Amino acid sequence: MPHPQTRKYNVNILGAGVSGLSTALTLLEKGNYSVKIIATHLPSDLNIDYTSPWAGAHWRSFADIADLAQQELDTVTYNRLAYLAENEPEAGIMYLTGHDYWEVKPKDFEDVWFKRLLKNYRYIPKEELPPGIEFGTTYTTVSINSPKYLLYLQEKILKLGGTLERGTVSSLKALARIPHHNKDHTKADIVINCSGLGSRTLGGVHDHQMFPTRGQVVIVKVPDELWPKAKQYTMEQYAEGSCMGAGTVTYVIPRDNGEIILGGTMEHWNYQEAPCELTTKAIFERVVATKPDLFSKATILRSCVGLRPNRCGGVRISAAVDQLDWNEGWNPNVLVVAHNYGHAGFGFQSSVGCANKIVEQIEGCLEELESVRSQARTMAKL
Template sequence: MSSSDNKTYAVNILGAGVSGLSTGLALLEKGNYSVKIIATHLPSDLHIDYTSPWAGAHWRSFADIADLEQQELEEATYKRFEHLAETEPKAGIMFLTGHDYWDVKPKNFEEPWFSRFLKNYRHIPKEELPSGVDFGTTYTTVSINTPKYLRYLQDQILARGGIIEHGTVQSLRALAQVPHSDKHPKADIIVNCSGLGSRNLQGVNDHQMFPTRGQILIVKVPDEIWPKAKQFTMERYAEGSAFGVGTVTYVIPRDNGEIILGGTTDHWDYQEAPSEKTAKAIMQRVQDCRPDLFSKATVLRNCVGLRPNRRGGVRVSATAEQLDWNEGWNPSVLVVAHNYGHAGFGYQASIGCANKTAKCIERSLKNLQTLRDEARTMAKL
């Protein structure tokens, strides 16, 4: 909305993962929104259904060379992460050197779109490649200590007057009916950021959503190796593809001395217990690639999370609509927004998608008052 619009809009957001928290913060930064986040799991929780704490995560784009919109979302996110890495230690974001390895060089290889703005992008000479790797690139990127970053987002929201509370709702209607605040009893806007929960959330029931199980190891290396290991992040593609086909091995250090090793991509697998066989295979692949860094790694935790995959890609949208016809005309006319379906790449586009959600909401608000006026007229008939 324009700066001349003095109305404050009440927003109820479902979900406190990176998408929900980023969306809440994006709205609060605009200044004319009151934000309340309702979530079954909060940043201090660890649960298989709460995906965000389990993510790696380093910034490495998989956007197609022709997908300009996705590129814009991910570049905006990187620029914010870059700023936080330079200025805000509490965010848990740090610079490091990214490496992409292919056992077989992809046919018709094209330079990735992000090579134009990531610093120090270059092809890796053959003599610098690990054994068994045919081709590689390197560049400066960032990693995100995900539990720390979630707490940072939570703190930023609370500092701006936002509300975050534990709760479970089963439908969009129930989300709209959650009391917002004493000053704003009813929400003007509801935002669904429930990730995999969108499959069974009444009023959404998005059956394009499906889980992709990922298993990781969290390890520590000896103190004398850490200064070198903390600068090394990688993804290695066994079948010459960077798009999730075949075995992918990755290494992602965090600013607290932990290192994430992965991983697996198991569609429609809800198994919560980690596999020891898989853990040994991950460790072996990493050690084979960089024995100098990981031959003496100690496993701290063996973890599993469910990525919120969606056929057709991410859903980011907003509409002004009559949510529940049984409730009467005016009470349930509001803006309904969505930001979910990010699969295993939620962090690298999180800021861009949150800002896009906010823009979609602002466009829909222009229709909200018109619909409410029409609803009042119909209610009198």
């Protein structure tokens, strides 16, 4: 029986959003995996069913103060994004100042856990708060130009020998059957489902805990003389006691290309693809009211809609040795079947941590995979 670290494993990944791309890159950096991504939509595509390019994407963790596991996922990701902001501008990540505003200060307010991670965390003095805001905090964070970052991940994957293939897959079984074009092992040893909302209808998964949360945003540009100030400003604004609830949420996220994302909406179970003009107007007016010095002269470029891949019960990150086609008797065609999906609106800010976690779980299954395959081959001969 070969040792798991002495052979190369074929991996088929379903989905080319930030979760699928990050998982692929993490595997390829390990060195003993041949990785193929299969996806209906690839980086540079724009489609309502392809969520990642629409993301405003700044790092602001919403992990509960007691949720140490999610905090670790977000911390790992932030450290990687900060490294890219400092060293690889082609990734589309930049430092800026984050602002959290509350219209009414939450009762029994506690400092967020990431106070110890991010630099320059402080309360905003009353005289610096926008009209209608009772309480606020500020800190240094990063924003992500999501379409640019997806292309950056794709390029890194291709340079390391990974492949991306456009295709629509109806089931895990079909995913496992897609061959790798190498001389030694043509079949997949590992399949990873990173299909987001697609997990609701994917054969072999049918996860009915998945549901869409529609988000509409407005993309604007400010006059050139305001851009140096605007590119340093990102914010989220909440009503009393709320934090990313249903309905409306006001936020501003600049990208390194001079565009600024204004948001937004949180509409559960809404599949409407076309932007609503009234919503565009309302978003713009809310942002201008909060920061008129920056946005009263902004030009609206376009409105966009994306569907966040939400999941009751939170993210699914799991890996197990499984046999997708159960026939009578022993069948040596067993695989590691893994899942990394259900990130709602927080896929970018935990993407690296989640990729590391699923790869760790996969590697924990390899010895069992070899053992089960060896046993199946022995029993098949009897």
